[in-house]
Amino acid sequence: MKNKSEWANKLIFGDSQAMKELEDNSVHLVVTSPPYYNAPFDYPGLFESYDDFKNLIRNVARELKRVLDQGRIACFVCDDTLIEGKKYPVVADITKIFIEEGFKYRERITWVKPEGYIRISRRSGVLLQHPYPMYYYPDNLQESILIFQNGDFDYGRIPQEKKEESIVDLDETQNEKWYLSVWNITNVLPFKNRLEKGIAAFPEEIPYRLIKLFSYKGEVVLDPFMGSGTTLKVACELGRNCVGYEIDIELLEVVKEKLGISKQKRLFSPGFDIVIRDDIKHLRTELQRRIRGEVLMDITAKITGIEYTPFLCRKLNVFDLKDFDEALSSEATFILKIDEEHKVAVSWWVSAKRTRSYPYTRVYDSLDFSGKKVTIIPIVKDEGADGDRDFLQWDTVSLMSLLGVYVIIGYYEAASTNPDYANKITDQRYDTTYLLNAIKKLLSYQSDALHWNLSQLEKAGEIGEKALESYIQISKNLGVKMHSIDSARKRIKKLLEGKEAFLGLSRELAKKAQKRETITEQPKEKLAGGKSMITITNYLGGKYFFTVDEARLDGKNLLLFEGKHTKSKTLPSLNDIKDGILKMILLTNLKDVKIKDKRYNPVPILKLTTGTGLNIDSLIRSKREVLEGLKKEAKINGFKTKINDRYID
Numbered sequence: 001m002k003n004k005s006e007w008a009n010k011l012i013f014g015d016s017q018a019m020k021e022l023e024d025n026s027v028h029l030v031v032t033s034p035p036y037y038n039a040p041f042d043y044p045g046l047f048e049s050y051d052d053f054k055n056l057i058r059n060v061a062r063e064l065k066r067v068l069d070q071g072r073i074a075c076f077v078c079d080d081t082l083i084e085g086k087k088y089p090v091v092a093d094i095t096k097i098f099i100e101e102g103f104k105y106r107e108r109i110t111w112v113k114p115e116g117y118i119r120i121s122r123r124s125g126v127l128l129q130h131p132y133p134m135y136y137y138p139d140n141l142q143e144s145i146l147i148f149q150n151g152d153f154d155y156g157r158i159p160q161e162k163k164e165e166s167i168v169d170l171d172e173t174q175n176e177k178w179y180l181s182v183w184n185i186t187n188v189l190p191f192k193n194r195l196e197k198g199i200a201a202f203p204e205e206i207p208y209r210l211i212k213l214f215s216y217k218g219e220v221v222l223d224p225f226m227g228s229g230t231t232l233k234v235a236c237e238l239g240r241n242c243v244g245y246e247i248d249i250e251l252l253e254v255v256k257e258k259l260g261i262s263k264q265k266r267l268f269s270p271g272f273d274i275v276i277r278d279d280i281k282h283l284r285t286e287l288q289r290r291i292r293g294e295v296l297m298d299i300t301a302k303i304t305g306i307e308y309t310p311f312l313c314r315k316l317n318v319f320d321l322k323d324f325d326e327a328l329s330s331e332a333t334f335i336l337k338i339d340e341e342h343k344v345a346v347s348w349w350v351s352a353k354r355t356r357s358y359p360y361t362r363v364y365d366s367l368d369f370s371g372k373k374v375t376i377i378p379i380v381k382d383e384g385a386d387g388d389r390d391f392l393q394w395d396t397v398s399l400m401s402l403l404g405v406y407v408i409i410g411y412y413e414a415a416s417t418n419p420d421y422a423n424k425i426t427d428q429r430y431d432t433t434y435l436l437n438a439i440k441k442l443l444s445y446q447s448d449a450l451h452w453n454l455s456q457l458e459k460a461g462e463i464g465e466k467a468l469e470s471y472i473q474i475s476k477n478l479g480v481k482m483h484s485i486d487s488a489r490k491r492i493k494k495l496l497e498g499k500e501a502f503l504g505l506s507r508e509l510a511k512k513a514q515k516r517e518t519i520t521e522q523p524k525e526k527l528a529g530g531k532s533m534i535t536i537t538n539y540l541g542g543k544y545f546f547t548v549d550e551a552r553l554d555g556k557n558l559l560l561f562e563g564k565h566t567k568s569k570t571l572p573s574l575n576d577i578k579d580g581i582l583k584m585i586l587l588t589n590l591k592d593v594k595i596k597d598k599r600y601n602p603v604p605i606l607k608l609t610t611g612t613g614l615n616i617d618s619l620i621r622s623k624r625e626v627l628e629g630l631k632k633e634a635k636i637n638g639f640k641t642k643i644n645d646r647y648i649d
C-alpha cells in the first residue's frame with residue numbers, strides 16, 4: 001500500500017481495460033457506473049454487440065481485481081438496458097462476471113429515483129391506451145448499486161486513529177435511512193446547459209454515501225468510467241485521493257471544470273496528474289450526432305436477384321390501346337390491352353423523383369401482374385421557374401431493373417398554365433405517340449428488363465433533347481418562364497456522351513443526395529435512431545446508393561428500418577405503406593451484408609408510427625384489412641412490421 005504523501009491524484013484519458021498506470025493493490029475503493037449498453041438516449045451503437053459490452057466489463061473486472069487492495073470494495077451503479085422493447089440483463093451479467101473473476105458478491109442496493117423525473121420513456125402509457133391484460137409495461141424508476149468485495153477484509157489492519165478520523169455519522173445514516181437496501185435519491189436533473197449533458201452522470205449523493213461507508217480518509221478511490229468526474233469530486237471533498245479513467249477525451253474540459261482545476265484554479269489541495277494515452281476516443285460528438293439521428297453506418301450488400309410475392313396490389317382497371325390517353329389521365333397504374341392476346345401493366349411517374357406523387361406505390365401496384373410490367377418516367381420535369389425541376393437518375397432505372405420492371409423514358413410535350421403562379425405550369429402531358437411506339441416495341445422484345453432498360457439509358461440524351469425542345473415550346477405558348485435551359489442543356493449533353501457519362505453524373509449526385517438524406521429527417525419518417533447509408537451491388541457489378549431511415553446493430557443482426565409516420569391519422573396512408581414496402585422488397589433480398597468487412601444478418605423492418613397511438617381494435621374495416629394484408633406480406637417475404645413500439649405478426 002502506498003502512503004498518502006507518495007500519491008498524486010490522476011485523471012487518465014484512455015481505455016480502462018488496461019490500467020497500467022496503477023500498481024497492484026494500490027486502490028481502496030471503486031465507485032463507478034459503466035456505459036449503459038447502447039442505451040438509445042445515451043450510447044446508441046457504442047458497442048457492436050452485447051458480447052462486446054460483456055467483454056469490456058470482464059476486462060475491467062480483471063484489472064480491478066488486480067489493483068484493488070485485499071478485502072476492498074467495488075461498487076457498480078448499473079441497470080438493465082431496454083432496447084427496441086427487449087431488456088438486456090446487465091445487472092445479472094455484471095454480477096456473474098464479477099463472481100467469475102473472483103469477487104465476492106456482497107450486496108445489492110436499489111437506488112430509487114423520485115417519481116416525476118422519469119427521463120426516458122413513459123411506457124406505462126401503453127396500458128392507459130389499452131386497459132387489457134398483456135399491455136403492461138412499467139416506467140423504470142430504479143437502478144442497482146452492486147457491491148463486490150475483493151476477498152476478506154482485515155479490520156485489524158486499520159489503526160484506531162484512522163478509524164476515528166473516518167467515523168461514520170450515525171445521525172446521518174439514521175435520518176437519511178442509509179441502513180435500508182433501498183436508497184431514495186434524486187437523479188441528476190436534465191437542466192439545459194448542465195455540465196453533465198450527454199454523460200449519464202450519477203448524483204453526488206451516491207459516491208458520497210459509498211465513499212463514507214467503504215473507505216478511510218487519505219485512501220485512494222478509483223472510477224474506471226469517470227464520465228464527468230462525479231466520484232472524483234466527492235472523493236476529494238471527503239479527504240480521499242482519487243484516480244479516474246475515461247476513454248472519451250472530449251470530456252477532459254468537463255472533468256476539469258467539475259474538479260475545479262480548469263484555468264489553473266485549484267479548489268483542492270492536492271494537484272492532479274493528467275495523462276492522455278493514445279487509445280483515447282472522440283466519442284461525445286459522434287454519440288450526440290447519433291442521438292440526433294445522424295448516424296452514418298456505411299453498409300454494403302449484394303442483390304443477386306429478387307424473390308418477392310406482393311399481396312397489397314390494387315386491382316387494376318383495363319384500358320384498350322385507343323384509350324391510352326384517358327388511362328394516363330385517370331389512373332396511376334393500369335392494364336393496357338394491346339390486342340386479344342397482349343396486355344401490359346403500366347404505371348407512370350409524375351416526376352423522376354421518388355418523393356413526388358408516390359411513384360414506388362404506382363410501380364408496386366403493377367407487381368402482381370403476370371405479364372410485362374412497364375413504368376414510364378420523364379427524363380426531366382420542369383414545373384416552371386416558380387416550381388421544381390427534377391432530372392431522371394441512373395439509379396432509379398437500375399432499381400426498376402432489379403424489380404424486373406421495364407422502363408420507358410418519356411418526356412412531356414404539353415401543359416397548362418397554373419392559375420396560382422405566374423411562372424408555373426400544371427397538367428403536363430406525355431408525348432403519347434412516342435410512348436405507344438415504345439410499348440409496341442417492347443411487346444416483341446425478347447430479353448429481360450435489365451437489357452431493355454440499359455438500351456433506354458443509352459437513348460436518354462436523345463429523349464432529353466426532345467424534352468428541352470418541348471419545354472421551350474411550352475414556355476413560348478403559355479408565356480411562362482422555365483428553369484435555365486442552358487444548365488439543362490449541359491446535363492443533357494453529358495447524357496448524349498453515352499451511358500457511362502450518365503452513370504458517372506448520377507453517381508456523383510446520388511452520393512451527395514444520400515449524404516444529405518442521412519442528416520435531414522423527413523416528417524414522414526419519424527424515427528428515434530439514425531439514418532444510414534447502404535450501397536448495394538447487383539449481379540453485374542452495378543451499384544445503387546440508398547439510405548435506410550435507421551440502422552441498428554443487435555448482436556449479429558443488423559436491423560434496417562424504413563419508417564412511415566402519420567401525425568393525426570390512425571395509420572399511415574396505404575400509399576405511404578406501399579412506398580415503404582418497395583424498400584422492403586430490396587431489403588428482404590440483400591445478401592452478403594457487411595459493415596467494415598464484418599458480416600451481419602439483415603433484419604428489414606417496416607416501422608409505422610402514429611402521433612395519436614394505435615388501437616388496432618378500433619380501426620375501421622378497410623384499415624384493418626390493410627394491416628391483415630401487410631402482416632401476410634411481411635410473413636411470406638421475411639420482413640417485420642412494427643407499429644409504434646409493437647411488432648405485429
Ligand SMILES: C[S@@+](CC[C@H](N)C(=O)[O-])C[C@H]1O[C@@H](n2cnc3c(N)ncnc32)[C@H](O)[C@@H]1O
Nearest residue numbers: 015016035201202225227228229230246247248
Ligand atoms: C455512465 S458514464 C459515467 C458517468 C459518471 N459516473 C458521472 O457521474 O459523470 C460511463 C463513462 O464511461 C466511459 N467509457 C466507456 N468505455 C470506456 C472504457 N473502455 N474506458 C474508460 N472509459 C470508458 C464513457 O465515455 C462514459 O463517459
